[in-house]
Amino acid sequence: MKEELGGKLQFELDLSQPLYEQVWNHVRSSVAKGVIGLGEKMPSVRELAQMLQINPNTVMRAYQELERDGLTETRRGQGTFITSDPIKVATVRESLAQAAVEEFLARMDGLGFTVRDVMQMIRSKGGNGE
Amino acid sequence: MKEELGGKLQFELDLSQPLYEQVWNHVRSSVAKGVIGLGEKMPSVRELAQMLQINPNTVMRAYQELERDGLTETRRGQGTFITSDPIKVATVRESLAQAAVEEFLARMDGLGFTVRDVMQMIRSKGGNGE
Amino acid sequence: MKEELGGKLQFELDLSQPLYEQVWNHVRSSVAKGVIGLGEKMPSVRELAQMLQINPNTVMRAYQELERDGLTETRRGQGTFITSDPIKVATVRESLAQAAVEEFLARMDGLGFTVRDVMQMIRSKGGNGE
Amino acid sequence: MKEELGGKLQFELDLSQPLYEQVWNHVRSSVAKGVIGLGEKMPSVRELAQMLQINPNTVMRAYQELERDGLTETRRGQGTFITSDPIKVATVRESLAQAAVEEFLARMDGLGFTVRDVMQMIRSKGGNGE
DNA sequence: GTGGTCTAGACCACG
DNA sequence: GTGGTCTAGACCACA
Numbered sequence: 001m002k003e004e005l006g007g008k009l010q011f012e013l014d015l016s017q018p019l020y021e022q023v024w025n026h027v028r029s030s031v032a033k034g035v036i037g038l039g040e041k042m043p044s045v046r047e048l049a050q051m052l053q054i055n056p057n058t059v060m061r062a063y064q065e066l067e068r069d070g071l072t073e074t075r076r077g078q079g080t081f082i083t084s085d086p087i088k089v090a091t092v093r094e095s096l097a098q099a100a101v102e103e104f105l106a107r108m109d110g111l112g113f114t115v116r117d118v119m120q121m122i123r124s125k126g127g128n129g130e
Numbered sequence: 131m132k133e134e135l136g137g138k139l140q141f142e143l144d145l146s147q148p149l150y151e152q153v154w155n156h157v158r159s160s161v162a163k164g165v166i167g168l169g170e171k172m173p174s175v176r177e178l179a180q181m182l183q184i185n186p187n188t189v190m191r192a193y194q195e196l197e198r199d200g201l202t203e204t205r206r207g208q209g210t211f212i213t214s215d216p217i218k219v220a221t222v223r224e225s226l227a228q229a230a231v232e233e234f235l236a237r238m239d240g241l242g243f244t245v246r247d248v249m250q251m252i253r254s255k256g257g258n259g260e
Numbered sequence: 261m262k263e264e265l266g267g268k269l270q271f272e273l274d275l276s277q278p279l280y281e282q283v284w285n286h287v288r289s290s291v292a293k294g295v296i297g298l299g300e301k302m303p304s305v306r307e308l309a310q311m312l313q314i315n316p317n318t319v320m321r322a323y324q325e326l327e328r329d330g331l332t333e334t335r336r337g338q339g340t341f342i343t344s345d346p347i348k349v350a351t352v353r354e355s356l357a358q359a360a361v362e363e364f365l366a367r368m369d370g371l372g373f374t375v376r377d378v379m380q381m382i383r384s385k386g387g388n389g390e
Numbered sequence: 391m392k393e394e395l396g397g398k399l400q401f402e403l404d405l406s407q408p409l410y411e412q413v414w415n416h417v418r419s420s421v422a423k424g425v426i427g428l429g430e431k432m433p434s435v436r437e438l439a440q441m442l443q444i445n446p447n448t449v450m451r452a453y454q455e456l457e458r459d460g461l462t463e464t465r466r467g468q469g470t471f472i473t474s475d476p477i478k479v480a481t482v483r484e485s486l487a488q489a490a491v492e493e494f495l496a497r498m499d500g501l502g503f504t505v506r507d508v509m510q511m512i513r514s515k516g517g518n519g520e
Numbered sequence: 521g522t523g524g525t526c527t528a529g530a531c532c533a534c535g
Numbered sequence: 536g537t538g539g540t541c542t543a544g545a546c547c548a549c550a
Contacts, residue, residue, distance in 0.1 A: 015335055018534065025240060033242035055337075055535045097241055101251050104234040110155070111227055112163035119252060121231050125245060148540060174522060185542045190524075205405055207445075207522050207550035278525060285500070293502035304537065315527050320539075337535035337537050357501050361511050364494040370415060371487055372423035379512060381491050385505060408549065445550045 008035050009043065010051055019054055023062035031071060031082055032093040039084035042072065138165050139173060140181055149184055153192035161201060161212055162223040169214040172202065268295050269303060270311055279314055283322035291331060291342055292353040299344040302332065398425050399433065400441055409444055413452035421461060421472055422483040429474035432462065 011026055013019055030036040049056040063080055066072045070088050072080050108118050141156055143149055160166045179186040193210055196202040200218045204210045238248050271286055273279055290296045309316040323340055326332040330348045334340045368378050401416055403409055420426040439446040453470055456462045460478050464470050498508050
């Protein structure tokens, strides 16, 4: 069980970005994609830190951000759990997507591309449904 | 006339990102969109610093990044000028767009959205050619 | 051990060239010659600044140029490390040599010396393999 | 006559180096190569400045350096002349070459190349006598 | 006047 | 502790 989740949370770290952000994003993605199930228990801070070979402070920071997102809950003495509320998960997923889209379009607009231009560029990246 | 370029380069700074990056991006966008013309003279480091109410060193750093991009040329004792080569400008614009698209799609993929999903979300933002 | 690297990086600064370029060049040379090993940790910005009796910002600038060259990697909160990739090192070494040779030959040509003349002058400097 | 020398001194300027150095070098080279003859009269500062479309101060600086080299002489009320002494010219040429060779070899040594390595690299650049 | 380098010292994010 | 950004203000080379 724990072994299993451990596998899901094992991933490669990139030195060019803050580590805590990568952990944070990875968990959010895993939940959004359903790789991690609702209500599932997260590894402890120390465990995950050891798995990823990083400093526990870094994992802690990621966990705090996840909790602020409302994606995890801390149950005293039991550990950290993914929320069991599917609505919360969906909400988080959508608001993240929303933010990404808006930021992206603003950036492209800043470069003088219209929404139409952008659509074409994206279509050429793999219009076959991925 | 200086007034004119000044207007184009006057913009709001945001404290959550490095100031020099914001200046850098703003100039790149302005050139990419054609708001600043090819061969045009940039305000001097000191002028722009005063306009934006930031330190000249910060502007200098932005100017150096622009030069590394090949987007500007500095003529000793005369100032900093936008390159007159339209190909360089186009190259910079395209590589910025390319990077933005890829980063965006990776982020959306991380949230479990397919390219098709993404296209729909964008279409709903303004399918009318903006 | 720190003592050791410190020794390698201790050198004399010359006021007739930008200090950050001298630091930059000195590190490049040291890596190219193998005086500094692959993957080795550089002194921290502050340490080196103190060793060379210059401002930390000046060292920082040199470190940033090195990173742009692909010769170093910075690990957040841990420090700056020489890349472990021997290919990158070789590439940097060769491109520096290439540039030096071309600049030199152009200069000699400007003075009316043929490549043959140049070869003779160099041979007389130490034809015994140095 | 003046027309002729004008032609010899007309050349392309590169914005990435100090203009006065380029003028200085160009004259030194021209004399070293014999393109400009001994005792020949240089254009006036203003004339040359106009020919090259640069600031007279810049030409002035180049002329001062040439005089410091001993390559030109100023005759009051008549203008600036290339020295008539062939020994001076040869001396200047050789000391410039000497300096270039030494600086170059030091640079290559800094990169870990022996004189032998350097000879090979240069030979491959055009061992056929230029 | 222009860009460019350097210093001193502050503050921040990250680990 | 690390690197990174920013400021204020000095000084230099160049045109």
